[in-house]
Amino acid sequence: MSSKTKILLLKKRELIYTLLFAALAVILIVLMIWMFLPAVRKSSQASASFSPGIYTSQVTLQNNTMDVEVRADHSGIRSIELRNLSDAVSAMYPAIQPSLDKLARQICDSQSLENIYYEKSSQYTSQMLLDAIRSALELAREI
Incomplete structure (x- = not known):
């Protein structure tokens, strides 16, 4: 019985790790897109x-x-x-x-x-x- 519990805990732990890594991957992809896309930035000096x-x-x-x-x-x-x-x-x-x-x-x-x-x-x-x-x-x- 205890072996089944351990298997379920391992599966839960793996699921949690997978979700965390997936969330981090999504955040990383969004940050990379935000950083590397050319942004239209006007200088405050030039536009004033x-x-x-x-x-x-x-x-x-x-x-x-x-x-x-x-x-x-x-x-x-x-x-x-x-x-x-x-x-x-x-x-x-x-x-x-x-x-x-x-x-x-x-x-x-x-x-x-x-x-x-x-x-x-x-x-x-x-x-x-x-x-x-x-x-x-x-x-x-x-x-």
Whole structure:
């Protein structure tokens, strides 16, 4: 009698394991389909409309303040420039203007702050400038 009980328990256990593995397989298949299907993802930067105007964000380097100026209209970002860049700052940080020029070209072409490439030698300068551009664009969206 006890042998029949064990056989039934084994069958129940096998059934439970089979159901668990089947459920995991279905979940895995759904996740793989969800991950690998091409999704239409629009960048929040590119799809956003801006209020026309000139927006600035301040950047401070060793007690010297300069402005990152972003010009935008309804269709997107038109230009990005540095204002109030003193000779002392440009002498101390010679990579700041070329870095901004490269970033501005990429951002104006793509109308997005995503997938922006910069040289490893100027990554900190570029990241600081990107943060300033991002905060200026947030102002353009708020209005």
